[in-house]
Amino acid sequence: MSISFQKLFFAIATVIAIFAILILARTILIPLGFALLISFILYPLAKKLEIWGINKMFAAFLSMLAMILIIGGGIFFFLSQITNLPNELSDFQDKIMGLLRDIIVYINNHFDLETDLEQDYIIEQLKEWFKNVAFPVAENTFYTTTSFLAGLLATIVYTFLLLIYRTGLTNAFIKFSPVDKREIALNMFKKVQKVGQKYLSGMILLIIILGLANSIGLWIIGVDSPFLFGFLAAAMSIIPYVGTTLGASIPVLYAFMSHDSLWIPFAVAVLFWAIQLIESNFLSPKVVGSSLQINALAAILSLLIGASVWGIAGMILFLPFVAMLKVICEEFESLKPIALLIGSQEDDNKEKKEKSIQSSFVKIKNKISKLNIKPKK
Numbered sequence: 001m002s003i004s005f006q007k008l009f010f011a012i013a014t015v016i017a018i019f020a021i022l023i024l025a026r027t028i029l030i031p032l033g034f035a036l037l038i039s040f041i042l043y044p045l046a047k048k049l050e051i052w053g054i055n056k057m058f059a060a061f062l063s064m065l066a067m068i069l070i071i072g073g074g075i076f077f078f079l080s081q082i083t084n085l086p087n088e089l090s091d092f093q094d095k096i097m098g099l100l101r102d103i104i105v106y107i108n109n110h111f112d113l114e115t116d117l118e119q120d121y122i123i124e125q126l127k128e129w130f131k132n133v134a135f136p137v138a139e140n141t142f143y144t145t146t147s148f149l150a151g152l153l154a155t156i157v158y159t160f161l162l163l164i165y166r167t168g169l170t171n172a173f174i175k176f177s178p179v180d181k182r183e184i185a186l187n188m189f190k191k192v193q194k195v196g197q198k199y200l201s202g203m204i205l206l207i208i209i210l211g212l213a214n215s216i217g218l219w220i221i222g223v224d225s226p227f228l229f230g231f232l233a234a235a236m237s238i239i240p241y242v243g244t245t246l247g248a249s250i251p252v253l254y255a256f257m258s259h260d261s262l263w264i265p266f267a268v269a270v271l272f273w274a275i276q277l278i279e280s281n282f283l284s285p286k287v288v289g290s291s292l293q294i295n296a297l298a299a300i301l302s303l304l305i306g307a308s309v310w311g312i313a314g315m316i317l318f319l320p321f322v323a324m325l326k327v328i329c330e331e332f333e334s335l336k337p338i339a340l341l342i343g344s345q346e347d348d349n350k351e352k353k354e355k356s357i358q359s360s361f362v363k364i365k366n367k368i369s370k371l372n373i374k375p376k377k
Contacts (some may be wrong), residue, residue, distance in 0.1 A: 035158030
């Protein structure tokens with residue numbers, strides 16, 4: 001089998017062009033990607049409101065308002081706990097300084113150094129280092145917050161417009177297909193929408209379950225602000241594979257800094273280890289995994305590529321988009337090899353079993369119909 005140089009060149013050039021567009025247009029595409037997923041999950045609500053006789057634009061507005069109220073209610077619930085964090089962070093700094101003084105005293109008493117470590121000098125140098133680091137961090141935080149708010153506003157606008165013009169956009173894309181293939185194209189769009197809807201609704205359900213489990217566990221252990229840290233750790237699970245570990249590190253570090261006893265951070269670490277074990281082996285495969293239907297290699301590659309192209313947003317978005325790409329590739333004969341590369345072997349076996357069961361039922365039905373045929377007299 002020989003591959004022409006021209007085809008190879010065009011394939012490589014196409015891949016490079018796609019990545020260039022993704023990187024250069026990230027400020028537009030990232031909010032659009034989030035808006036697409038959100039519109040998938042708000043679509044059933046907007047459609048239901050339209051069936052009740054509400055105008056399409058007002059139905060989209062009410063759907064968006066319901067989402068904003070739910071998110072705003074969650075933020076309001078945690079607001080009192082968030083406002084206490086700055087005071088606790090100042091206590092953390094005092095605790096770090098006290099711990100450092102104890103370490104310096106221990107080193108001076110137990111190690112034979114030519115000159116003892118100067119406690120005041122080291123503390124002053126550390127404070128100066130904190131000041132030098134704090135200003136760039138604060139400046140970067142301001143820039144990040146501004147970019148986040150701009151992206152959030154763009155996402156809200158895109159979602160609203162997608163809900164309003166969804167019918168026209170779908171019809172426009174379908175018209176690119178030949179007339180005899182338009183029914184197939186419409187079914188493909190419905191499958192893509194279903195994948196996005198199932199993934200996002202599954203993630204929301206997973207975050208609620210994990211948040212409640214984390215919060216109850218932290219409350220039993222005796223950690224302050226258990227619901228804040230419990231749901232914060234759960235929300236990090238939206239980042240595949242690494243999100244749960246990153247989310248667990250925050251309450252563990254907080255427990256270590258806010259309690260003198262070591263058993264509390266140890267108990268928090270054990271709690272999150274047990275919850276992650278249940279989540280990775282039972283909850284995620286049942287709640288989210290069934291909607292993706294992609295293999296581990298494709299998932300890890302999509303995670304790494306998404307991180308390199310769009311950062312954290314890419315880690316969140318690329319996984320469901322790869323699952324949607326698999327659905328699209330399955331509808332085209334020339335792209336089915338890509339769908340096989342992305343899909344999991346378990347799904348292929350499941351599909352074969354379903355086809356085998358269907359064929360068995362057809363055979364049984366045919367045999368029964370033959371037995372019921374009586375010869376004419």
